[in-house]
Amino acid sequence: MKTRWLERSAPYLIIVAFFLVWEIVCVVFSIKEFILPRPTVILASVFKYHDALAFHSLHTLFTTAVGFVAAVVGGIFLGVLVGSSRLxxxxxxxxxIGFNSVPKVAIVPILVIWVGIGTVPxxxxxxxxxxxxxxxNVATGLATxxxxxxxxxxxxxxxxxxxLRKVGIPRTLPYLFASLKVVITLAFVGSVISETIASNEGIGxxxxxxxxxxxxPLVFAALLLVSVMGIGMYAIFAAIETRTTGWATQRVNGTT
Structure with missing residues (x-):
């Protein structure tokens, strides 16, 4: 019982300890706010600019969600095709692999030429x-x-x-959810990168x-909100994974 309580509390305790150490280091070494603001200053900035942060966060969440859903649908479809055929x-x-090796930040200027600035890039x-x-991940699950x-x-x-329907696809679910938990954070990175180059809205x-x-402080407040959104989306998919592929995550969850 005590061990389970520690496991559940550990993430929150570590986060609190991290911000506490951050605050102490900034105070002790008199680090200026324009170099590294204290967590309390960042929190004050969140309250001060809450309207702007909420507006731009929702825009980033929208673009990320749309791009993510499209990637999941397209990725599953192509992954099933590739994993089902050796050829x-x-x-x-x-x-x-070659397509994935291209730096995504280098693609954004091309997208601006094609579709303009804004939400679409x-x-x-x-x-x-x-x-x-x-x-x-889907192709690997089927190919193995x-x-x-x-x-x-x-x-x-x-x-x-x-x-394929009764054995192959169920077998790929652990691979799929493993990728989804990582991909949702990458989707936020992609959206923010594009917003810093080719948008007049969003966290970027x-x-x-x-x-x-x-x-x-406002920069760090915006980064903090992106982190919170990423953690929230990760937790959602982790919960769905536990419900749908519990047979594959028993050891991770500590059950037998």
């Missing part, structure tokens, strides 16, 4: 940032299905589609304008 797996994998950046991990298991199922009269734009006038 596609071998043929498309190098191209996917942020959505597309969130999409391309999230697409590759989903595709690869044991040939012996497939042979047994075919012997029992199962068709290739039935094997707010960070850019605040840093231009050396309002570092």
């Amino acid at each position: 596609l797996y071998v043929g498309l994998y190098p191209m996917l 942020a959505i597309i950046t969130a999409f391309i940032t999230s697409f590759f991990p989903v595709t690869v 299905l044991e040939p012996e298991l497939e042979d047994v199922l075919r012997t029992l009269g199962a068709t290739k589609m039935e094997i 734009y707010l960070i850019l304008t605040a840093s231009a006038r050396f309002d570092v």
